[in-house]
Amino acid sequence: MTDIRKIEEFLYDEAALLDNPDLDRWMELFTEDGTYWMPVAEDQADPINHVSIFYDDRVMMEVRRRNYVHPRAASKDHHTRCSHVIGNVRTSGTNDHGDLVVTSNQHVLVYYRHEQRVFGTRVEHHLLPDGDSYRIRHKKVTLINCEAPQKSLTVYL
Amino acid sequence: MTYTNEQIGALVEPARLHRSIYTDPEIFELEMERIWGSAWIFIGHESQVPNPGDYYTLNITHKIPVVMVRDRQGEVHVLHNRCAHKGAKLVDTRCGNARAFRCCYHGWTFNTDGSLLKIPNEGGYEGTGFDIKDPANNMQKVAQYEIYRGFVFATLDADAPDLKTWMGGAIDCFDNLCDRAPEGEVEVAGGVLRYEHDCNWKMFLENLNDTMHPMVTHQSVVQAAEDYIATLPEDAVDQRAEAEIIPPFGASYEVFEDSGITGFEFGHHYDGGKTSIHADYTVIPAYGKAMVDAYGEERTKEIFSFNTHNTLYYPSLTIKTAIQNIRVVRPIAVDKCIVETWSFRLKGAPDEMLQRTLLYSRLINSSASMVGPDDLEAYMRIQAGNADTSSNWIEMYRQFGKDQELEDRTVGGGTSDLDMRTQYGAWRNYMTGAYRQGEAA
Known part of the structure; x- marks a missing residue:
């Protein structure tokens, strides 16, 4: 049986890099073909033939991490701070790539632009075992209100 | 205060705007009545309701609910979404299919053409x-509705x-969008993005053809992309191609100046024409072939050579012909307003074309993109700054007096405020x- 405690520790460590966003280090957790996806529709089949809120591969992560700390990005004049609370962590075995499929519920508080917002999310990680830890091949964050109008979201959840 | 027409007219001078048009709730209510209650408002595309009984709901102004529905005979209607009995909103789901609309309160039931069943x-x-036969007991049809190319x-x-x-010469852009499909038709595909904007609705429209902002507002993302591209080895072709979507947003003043702006009656306008920042996207070979097969070489060249950036149909809709999103x-x-982004499939074109449109919608127009949030940041600061009373005026003088009046349109420099003067002329009228x-006037 997979050590669920070890997986939880990995999710906590990842979330810590997003709570006080450090996108440079967060990005290092991903495999070279890693992707981050936030669909805009419940049960959205794929990120290519349907629009998404986020769908970043390493190329867009590279642009985003540089933009995030650029002094001329006006929307980033306001710092973003988050608080991830992670629960209901479960594994459902491995997928066709041999990656471990992990699901969790994450409630994320985001403070940005004088306002605190609440995001209820269902998260799926595809994790590649790597030594004592993991690397992320794919992370999918489905907002429970994904189809609702959203305000600017300046960081990954 | 209650505004007289003279007082309202005084808020918009030929090259200056009074700040209260963004901040006064009374002006907003008057806009909903006199602009949004009078202009043609974009409802949707008929491909959203392909089958009899399919419906899609929205508000035509800030609060008047309507439903677009295809009736049993296949005709599309736009109906007031109100039960004739107690006035309840009949349909409160975004979209779906119904044999009839049944009120949740006392069960009055209406056909999909609005007639009381x-x-x-x-x-x-x-x-x-x-009198149950009195047409006043039907769901009321919106005063006028029409379909142009779907x-x-x-x-x-x-x-x-x-x-x-009402569309006037700006109709050319609709034709160009649809003509870019080998079958001459487009359809909604790949879902919608809804982006909540804490700002007055007009600021979004003003930004569309504001060609003086990209190199400032979007400097960070353009530099981020360029810095990353500079780190790539020669053979990183795929990474380079993907990151190169972004730099055109930092195009120079000269590039934008050359694209020109064209304005029409009722506030419509576009930038581009001969060229635009979207002109250099490569034509996917299979798409190019499908176009030539459908139209022939000459006509295909003609379709691709009309390159606009954004076309505004004042006050509700803006389209990107070369990108196929609106x-x-x-x-x-x-x-407060909501900005929706819809993407379109060019019928008869390979799937890659829709995928490119969706990629663009996501990278540029999503609430989590690296472009839209910097625009919205500027709008929110305009909203906040115009609460200040140290000055009441906002200028739109760039190249004022140099606009060229033609028979059905006005043309001017690509970095001029002709777009502003055009939409605010309509606002005033x-x-x-x-x-x-x-x-x-």
């Missing part, structure tokens, strides 16, 4: 003078000019009743 326990009305518009104003007259602004309050009285 049935009242439960009808006998209670016998001999009371109530795009459904409606107006609450029975006296508004017909849709084609954005729709839905006002909520004086300081709608708001003072000048269009209605045939006195439009």
Whole structure:
């Protein structure tokens, strides 16, 4: 049986890099073909033939991490701070790539632009075992209100 | 205060705007009545309701609910979403399919063309003078609705000019969008993005053809992309191609100046024409072939050579012909609106074309993109800054006096404020009743 405690520790460590966003280090957790996806529709089949809120591969992560700390990005004049609370962590075995499929519920508080917002999310990680830890091949964050109008979201959840 | 037409007219000078048009809730209510209650408003595309009984709901102004529905005969209607009995909103889901619309309260039921089908326990009305056949008991049709190449518009104003007259020369951009499909038709595909904007609805429209902002507002993301591209080895072709979507947003003043701006009656305008920042996207070979097979070499070249960036159909809709996406602004309050982004499939084109459109919509127009949030940041600061009373005026003087008046349009430099002057000329005509009285300036 997979050590669920070890997986939880990995999710906590990842979330810590997003709570006080450090996108440079967060990005290092991903495999070279890693992707981050936030669909805009419940049960959205794929990120290519349907629009998404986020769908970043390493190329867009590279642009985003540089933009995030650029002094001329006006929307980033306001710092973003988050608080991830992670629960209901479960594994459902491995997928066709041999990656471990992990699901969790994450409630994320985001403070940005004088306002605190609440995001209820269902998260799926595809994790590649790597030594004592993991690397992320794919992370999918489905907002429970994904189809609702959203305000600017300046960081990954 | 209650504004007279003179007082409203004084808020918009030929090259200056009074800040209260962004901040005064009373002005906002008047805009909803006189602009949004009078102009043709974009409702949706008929491909959203392909089958009889399919419907899609929205508000045509900040609060008047309507439903676009295809009836059993296949005709598309835009109906007021109101039960004739107690006035309840009949359909409160975004979209779906219905054999009939049944009110949740007393069960009055309406056909999909709006006509009253049935009242439960009808006998209670016998001999009371109530006439079930009175058309006032139907779901009411919106005053006028028309479809142009699949795009459904409606107006609450029975006296508004017909849709084609109202679009004027800006109709060319609709034609160009649809002509870019080998089959000459487009359809909605790949879902919608809804982006909440804490700002007045007009700021979004002003930004579309504001060609003086990209190199400032979007400097960070352009530099981030360029810095990353510079780190790539020669053979990183795929990474380079992906990151190169972004730098055109930092195009120079000269590039934008050359693209030109064209304005029309009723506030419509576009930038580009011969060229635009979207002109250099490569044509996917299979798509190019499908186009030539459908239209021939010469006509295909003609279609691709009309390159606009954004075309505004004032006040609700803006389209990108070369990208095949549209954005729709839905006002909520004086300081709040929703911007919707819809993507379109070119019928007869390979799937890659839709995938490219969706990629663009996501990278540029999503609430989590690296472009839209910097634009919105500027709008929110305009909203906040214009609460200040140290000055009441906002200028739109760039290249003022140099616009060229042609028969049905006005043309000017690509970095001019012609786009601003065009839309605010229409604002003034709608708001003072000048269009209605045939006195439009």
